[in-house]
Amino acid sequence: xxxEAILQxxxxxxxxxxxxxxxxxxxxxxxxxxxxxxxxxxxEDMLQEGFxxxxxxxxxxxxxxxxxxxxxxxxxxxxINVLKKNKKFNESVDIIHATGVxxxxxxxxxxxxxxxxVECIRLLPIGYRTVLNLYAVEGYSHREIANMLDIEESxxxxxxTRARAMLEDILIRxxxxxxxxxxxxxxxxxxxx
Numbered sequence: 001x002x003x004e005a006i007l008q009x010x011x012x013x014x015x016x017x018x019x020x021x022x023x024x025x026x027x028x029x030x031x032x033x034x035x036x037x038x039x040x041x042x043x044e045d046m047l048q049e050g051f052x053x054x055x056x057x058x059x060x061x062x063x064x065x066x067x068x069x070x071x072x073x074x075x076x077x078x079x080i081n082v083l084k085k086n087k088k089f090n091e092s093v094d095i096i097h098a099t100g101v102x103x104x105x106x107x108x109x110x111x112x113x114x115x116x117x118v119e120c121i122r123l124l125p126i127g128y129r130t131v132l133n134l135y136a137v138e139g140y141s142h143r144e145i146a147n148m149l150d151i152e153e154s155x156x157x158x159x160x161t162r163a164r165a166m167l168e169d170i171l172i173r174x175x176x177x178x179x180x181x182x183x184x185x186x187x188x189x190x191x192x193x
Contacts, residue, residue: 003067010058022051025068029075035133036079038126050078076138080148083130120170128163135160 001009001020009017030047037043053074061070121129130149134140135156140148142156149156 007058007061007067010055018055021054025071026051028068029071032072032075033079035121035137036076036083036130042082046079046082047075049082050075053078072138076134077148080130083126084150116174116176117171120167120174120176123170124163124166127159128166131156131159132163132167 001017006017006021006024010021026047029050030043033043033046033050034040037046054071057074061067121132124132131145134145134148135142142153142160145151145156146153151159
């Protein structure tokens, strides 16, 4: 089924098209949810809530930009809203599970290194993880993050700086990153494309 056929079917509330859309995009979007969630169960709840929004708001997709990008934005905003609603979010914010994390380091197999980095990111406090995820992985600006999280732009910047420092310390302690290395492995892994 083509993306256009899926979109048209979803606009008509056809179950087969909705199932196809879910099957096609849910694995990637679960990875996005997992970066924000405390555990897999919370991530699955976020995913379900996000897809409900996708199906009810699909008529708002205007064919400008990628359909997957539109879906991803809804999922990210759903995750943020769930964190805020459940009061699991405060001035220090959450991130993880990196699908699409790319490591540009030839000396270590990229897939192993990316997995290790993702697991280290999971050790950060929720506030740090969220800002790091939104800025370094999702590509939002500090101004956009501040608006999404109802915090000051300076808070977003300081959370990101602290998250980077804490993550670097974790990576050094776990011997994934060497001290005072000019090209940080983790930075390459979570840097925006």
